[in-house]
Amino acid sequence: NVTAQANKSLLPNVKNIIAVASGKGGVGKSTVAANLAVALAGTGASVGLLDADVYGPSQHIMFDVAHEKPMMKDIDGKSYIVPIESHGVKLLSIGFFASMTDAIVWRGPMASKTVQQLISDAAWGDLDYMIIDLPPGTGDIHLSIVNAIKLTGAVIVSTPQHIALADVQRGISMFALPSINVPVLGIIENMAYFTPAELPNNKYYLFGKDGAANMAKNLGIPLLGQIPIVQAICEGGDKGEPAVIGTDNTVTTAF
Amino acid sequence: NVTAQANKSLLPNVKNIIAVASGKGGVGKSTVAANLAVALAGTGASVGLLDADVYGPSQHIMFDVAHEKPMMKDIDGKSYIVPIESHGVKLLSIGFFASMTDAIVWRGPMASKTVQQLISDAAWGDLDYMIIDLPPGTGDIHLSIVNAIKLTGAVIVSTPQHIALADVQRGISMFALPSINVPVLGIIENMAYFTPAELPNNKYYLFGKDGAANMAKNLGIPLLGQIPIVQAICEGGDKGEPAVIGTDNTVTTAF
Numbered sequence: 001n002v003t004a005q006a007n008k009s010l011l012p013n014v015k016n017i018i019a020v021a022s023g024k025g026g027v028g029k030s031t032v033a034a035n036l037a038v039a040l041a042g043t044g045a046s047v048g049l050l051d052a053d054v055y056g057p058s059q060h061i062m063f064d065v066a067h068e069k070p071m072m073k074d075i076d077g078k079s080y081i082v083p084i085e086s087h088g089v090k091l092l093s094i095g096f097f098a099s100m101t102d103a104i105v106w107r108g109p110m111a112s113k114t115v116q117q118l119i120s121d122a123a124w125g126d127l128d129y130m131i132i133d134l135p136p137g138t139g140d141i142h143l144s145i146v147n148a149i150k151l152t153g154a155v156i157v158s159t160p161q162h163i164a165l166a167d168v169q170r171g172i173s174m175f176a177l178p179s180i181n182v183p184v185l186g187i188i189e190n191m192a193y194f195t196p197a198e199l200p201n202n203k204y205y206l207f208g209k210d211g212a213a214n215m216a217k218n219l220g221i222p223l224l225g226q227i228p229i230v231q232a233i234c235e236g237g238d239k240g241e242p243a244v245i246g247t248d249n250t251v252t253t254a255f
Numbered sequence: 256n257v258t259a260q261a262n263k264s265l266l267p268n269v270k271n272i273i274a275v276a277s278g279k280g281g282v283g284k285s286t287v288a289a290n291l292a293v294a295l296a297g298t299g300a301s302v303g304l305l306d307a308d309v310y311g312p313s314q315h316i317m318f319d320v321a322h323e324k325p326m327m328k329d330i331d332g333k334s335y336i337v338p339i340e341s342h343g344v345k346l347l348s349i350g351f352f353a354s355m356t357d358a359i360v361w362r363g364p365m366a367s368k369t370v371q372q373l374i375s376d377a378a379w380g381d382l383d384y385m386i387i388d389l390p391p392g393t394g395d396i397h398l399s400i401v402n403a404i405k406l407t408g409a410v411i412v413s414t415p416q417h418i419a420l421a422d423v424q425r426g427i428s429m430f431a432l433p434s435i436n437v438p439v440l441g442i443i444e445n446m447a448y449f450t451p452a453e454l455p456n457n458k459y460y461l462f463g464k465d466g467a468a469n470m471a472k473n474l475g476i477p478l479l480g481q482i483p484i485v486q487a488i489c490e491g492g493d494k495g496e497p498a499v500i501g502t503d504n505t506v507t508t509a510f
């Protein structure tokens with residue numbers, strides 16, 4: 001516990017550390033993290049992005065640097081990993097360090113250790129923001145990150161359906177634990193609706209309407225935005241060029 | 256290893272055991288498992304569904320039996336868990352046995368053990384099919400299930416985007432391992448497109464076009480179907496009434 005306190009002095013040169021969380025996989029958490037980082041960098045801020053989604057790292061793909069290998073750099077006789085720069089963001093992902101086809105690799109203590117290294121043994125430099133892409137749900141990686149760094153806050157990404165909300169509640173409960181105590185800065189409702197170009201006044205609520213928005217209202221947590229399903233967002237993820245569409249501006253101004 | 260062989264005699268009264276897998280969360284794996292089970296039951300077959308998605312069980316919600324508690328039954332002096340029946344399917348989920356708001360509960364060995372109990376200590380009876388809803392990705396739960404039961408085969412659910420395909424490949428590689436050796440019966444591409452009622456001839460490829468379908472073709476694995484995004488499917492999941500829409504018939508005939 002003394003160690004835990006001491007370790008919270010990691011990343012002293014980063015002004016704001018924001019974790020992006022989700023109740024379950026596939027809600028667009030990594031996409032929001034990527035686009036948030038790029039949007040913040042677009043305002044002139046210096047931004048880092050730590051891909052801690054150990055079971056499914058994707059930031060190295062979404063920033064189109066999947067085949068790069070981070071260099072090492074000596075500072076005062078100690079060796080540090082140098083983040084890769086792309087789209088104005090400094091990036092480290094465990095995706096850089098594992099073969100793309102490893103079936104069962106990053107489990108338990110080894111995964112936590114690797115994430116810790118990407119925090120304490122990396123040359124992040126001075127940053128206005130660091131965005132941390134957490135694994136979906138709750139678990140050991142979350143605990144070890146929260147114990148290692150002083151998080152400014154967490155943003156929770158959800159889709160609208162009711163069935164997703166119990167998972168969101170679980171995440172909120174985790175951040176509220178006294179031993180964790182991370183402020184939830186807001187909820188982002190992703191894939192909130194679809195509007196075809198041919199019918200610009202129509203909103204199709206494919207995954208339900210306002211589920212996460214209502215939850216935010218009921219819990220008194222800010223709704224940072226409702227992002228529609230936009231093909232360009234998905235294509236951006238595939239191509240490695242974050243689309244920074246729509247509500248990311250709402251989200252950035254929220255910070 | 257002798258134990259592994261012996262254990263593969265579990266569930267001797269089940270004719271076909273089909274695992275539903277996915278490379279990552281949120282692709283609709285649980286939805287496909289639920290609707291496949293209901294569709295098969297609709298053909299007159301006796302069907303069981305084992306929710307082994309320990310980190311995010313949802314079948315008890317999707318079958319609208321979230322608040323039921325399975326009974327115990329004595330057979331030859333041993334106590335067995337009685338599956339809950341809903342929509343013609345016999346169902347067991349670890350969701351019946353954990354509080355809805357437990358933040359960090361089902362980890363590692365405890366999760367595997369619980370799943371094993373739902374297999375060996377449950378009164379499934381004679382079944383034509385058992386569908387197993389696996390956790391997303393690959394890991395210990397997959398290994399322990401595969402070691403415990405002789406799987407007829409696995410169905411992999413994916414969404415179309417390129418970024419999802421590496422994860423699918425990882426799952427295929429796992430099933431192909433000699434120590435695992437489970438036939439991949441096919442790939443289902445879910446959320447393949449959206450067609451608004453007002454524009455019935457339009458297909459919007461919101462998450463990309465044919466990604467999983469092309470992968471299936473390239474790997475010589477049957478494409479069991481391409482399921483569109485249909486609001487009724489999502490609403491069915493929220494309400495607890497599996498929608499059994501569209502390609503589930505294709506999928507059922509595939510069996």
Ligand SMILES: Nc1ncnc2c1ncn2[C@@H]1O[C@H](COP(=O)(O)OP(=O)(O)O)[C@@H](O)[C@H]1O
Nearest residue numbers: 025026027028029030031228229230233234237
């Ligand atoms: N608003 C959106 N519109 C269209 N596609 C999206 C949107 N948000 C996310 N996606 C796509 O959905 C997929 C899943 O998103 P991802 O960020 O990987 O989810 P998670 O990190 O929660 O598992 C990705 O292919 C991504 O490009």
Ligand SMILES: Nc1ncnc2c1ncn2[C@@H]1O[C@H](COP(=O)(O)OP(=O)(O)O)[C@@H](O)[C@H]1O
Nearest residue numbers: 280281282283284285286483484485488489492
């Ligand atoms: N084809 C579809 N059309 C509309 N909604 C869908 C479709 N498939 C799945 N969904 C919805 O998407 C959400 C995620 O599906 P789920 O089966 O829980 O995914 P997974 O098990 O892969 O995490 C659920 O709310 C579900 O109802």
